[in-house]
Amino acid sequence: MKLPNKILRHKYSICVAIAALLLGMSACTKNFESYNTDNTGVPDGSLTADFNALGLYLKSAEMAIYNFSGGGDPNSFQVQQNLNADCFSGYMMSPNPFGGQTNLNYFLVTGWNGEAFKVGYLSVMSPISKLRNTGVENTFPSIWAVAQIVQVAGMSRVTDIYGPVPYSKAGTAKTGIAYDSQQDIYNRFFRELDTATTNLRTYISSGKPLPFNFSTFDVVYAGNFTQWLKFANSLRLRLAMHIIKADPTTAKAQAEIALNPANGGVITDNTDNMTVKVSGAGFTNPLVFLQQNWADSRVNASIQCYLTGYKDPRTSKYLDKSTDTSFPAQYKGIRIGSITGSNAKSDYVNYSSINLKDGPSPFFTLTTPVQLMTAAEVYFLRAEAALHGWSNAGGTSQQLYEQGITTSLAQWGVASATYINDAISVPDAYTDPKAPANNAPSPSSTTIKWNDAAPDNIKMERIITQKWIAMFPEGQEAWTEFRRTGYPKLFPVVHNNSAGTISTDVQIRRLPFQQNEYNTNLTEVTKAVQMLGGPDNGGTRLWWDKP
Template sequence: MKSHRSGLLIAVAALVTGLSACTKNFESYNTDNTGVSNGQFGPDYNALGLYLKSAQMAIYNFSGGGDPNSYQLQQNLNADCYSGYFMTPNAFGNANNTNYSLVSGWNGETYKVGYLSVMSPILNLKATGIEQKTPAVWAVAQIVQVTAMARITDVYGPIPYKHVGEGLSTVPYDSQQDVYNQFFTQLDAATQALRTQISSGTKLPFAFATFDLVYDGDFTKWLRFANSLRLRLAMHIRNVDQATAKIQAEKALDPANGGLITDNSGNMAVKVTGNFTNPLVFIAQNWADIRIGASIQCYLTGYKDPRIARYMDKSTDADPALAGKYKGIRIGSVVDKDKYKTYSNLNLNDGTPAFSLKTAPVLMNAAEVYFLRAEAALQGWSNAGGTAQQLYEQGIATSMQQWNVAAPGYINDGTSTPDAYTDPKNSANDAPKPSTITIKWDDAASPAVKQERISTQKWIAMFPEGQEGWTEFRRTGYPKLFEVVVNKGLPAISSSLQIRRLPFPQNEYNTNPQTVADAVKLLNGADNGGTPLWWDTRK
């Protein structure tokens, strides 16, 4: 956050409770508890396209005018840090979400962005009749909605979903299981519409590519992404609903349904256009409010992983123990910005920088899909397309290709393990190596070890997408991450299990107390950061 601001926590609490801030494109948040209403406009295709572009950009919450405060609260000081990818050098009062002192004013931003910046424009798009006029474009809108709202439910658990936009004064929350089932139903309709469009070649009444920030109007790529997204969501629920997970995964894997993302040209990346910026890069570069996390640094240095030079810069600190070295910050450390902003940043300066203010955020890459298929192969599911080992190794190779690095011998390294962590500025932050997992596939290993290998390499390959990184860790327990140094969320949040979710927004308690009380009942636990989501079965 802008370092010159005073009374930060008070200001941020007011920001969310008052519902001003960056996502101010839609009229009313208090019309109902989602702020979504059915808008109308005529056959202005430019306006139609702007609704779709707005929703695409809101998945990652781009901000214009150099003000990504909203993304910082939505994801960066939460999932980006909980995933093990990042940690802030800014103390923010020494009581904040990174040490589990969950700030109510921060916790509602994810919810607000989901409904005001994703659901609202998509429902306004629907009101134009696009579902009947151009079903393939509506299919893309539905895929965008599922992509975004899956991130929202994976932060809170139950959310209002099925009845959003129906004009109710208060929209009830759905259980997370019901939300996921709705996702799969929406993907059924969307993929069918896309297959029909692709086979018919129907000409659209406007230039859809102009409004498509992901695939430039290529419906085949949207279909492959939708199938890949289905596979991801199916794997999310594998430990809690094996039967549904298998059905949905095999539907995604069936080549007759259109295929999956298989190479980096199909990566789901949202272009940064106009005066908009990549918010993660802005926060790292302009505010120095985020730095690399200790977990990802120790895995990459321990593995001698060539992607490290593409992911992060070396420390700029003059201390010989830091100078010219890759060094992350351990989550929950007691930090001082002047001391810790010299730790490793995103790769913004070293060599050929991988990140800039115009870097398109990648929300799903081909490597992740290969690792999902490897896990499917472990389960013995149909049409995985290879053995677990073959798909695991292809996932690694595809990630290396994405980052344009050579890695001779990497997949055959059976000895390297993640490094222990040492903090030259404070030994209280030191920690032993988080895992002894190696890289080389071992077909004789236990299912748990195989899963740890797949999940660890998938996590490395998904960097810097912290939302899915956090979900993967909560779902599987892998990769093994360093625990928070200072845990101010005890006893609700276990240091060993780590944070499981964010509490419902305070605005919901203020304006819809009975609705949110009913939502808490769907949690099967207290509304705090220690209660697991429906699909989170770890104990």
């Protein structure tokens, strides 16, 4: 297929997947040169003497978690996340048909689907590898702790897209870079978080300041190591919950470590939310850029129907009303898999976007920090932990569920005396004013009000549905939670062009390995497919993704 012009302008070529990045392998000269050219502007020879270098490398990795890479060019983010997880999660949909056969109707585009792989290694792992080469883990263990947390946060997103990826052996050879099973990767994540949180607790208790101002480089917590510790524990809890069906023993053990107050606590307040600030000339919030400047992204029908059906007070903060003059202004999303025609963009571009213009103070601007974890999400994780009977959840499932809702409402500056007790409202059915063939009944009959007498599956649906609403617009984690739990119930694709490899009802489970790995690392990527236990396509479940 012919790729969209803007994506073609982003000319990326990836050579030996990890080899070309962590140790600068020479299989691909362009990427070898790119890796060994210091994009922070600090010569390698000055690293041990220049505190700026430490901060710049870490800042680069922090910004890459959501992808502010490529000098602020949103092309990379568009194919890394927006044209897959953002849409698969039920949050976004593009009005642009991009030629008609795309990820958004399950015709998976090879040229798009390697971007998350590339960003994980070139933009997260590479600067952290350079940082480690300065000896920072011995000289400044607190800085190294933050780097480890950033690496786990970034690379957990990569493995949750593909499954097995090179991790423990990355950079150990020039060719034949082995993949790790996803189970081994998760176990390594937990060990790395062990080291990081131990170092942070030691540093915090010492009360000794660093000999340089780390806050000027930290675009997440401005040098507040206590907040980094809370995020690390919250991240551990999130990862533990991911694996509950695949390895319940480890999931419980790791969750209880995270929840143990002696270990530093988890995020409980919106002031500790994990957000990445837009920092540096030319950088913008990439999701806002796609919606505002290119009009290549709009709101998905699923999130719109849950918000409007539940009469959610966050609706006007999340969304703008449609501006299409052929029907009355309203909140109107686009159903995934429905865009096929050559004139589709002009037909659908005036459906709802994120809140860019409505109201006195639109929530989303080009400089809005990117949200990656919130206190609300952590309360819902704790509600689920309480449902399983795990230690230190800090309340009952009902208490934590309701606290998750109220914390999210507070984050978005809204209040409601009735929302949390609504036992009647359900998600709306979807109607498409332009194409009735896209219409669909309400995806769920689940209401908002907690019912302690309900069966566990209904309790889980309530927890995850409200968690999904609260995590908006962070589609990567939302897609993971949908695959892990089956909730919320999302509208399936209208047109499924996967040739039978992806179930319309079960929906897409992963992205295939990038083609360049087959070209340059064939033996190892073939082993990785064997680890998957199924074919390398979008219908094969990851290790933690159990029916």
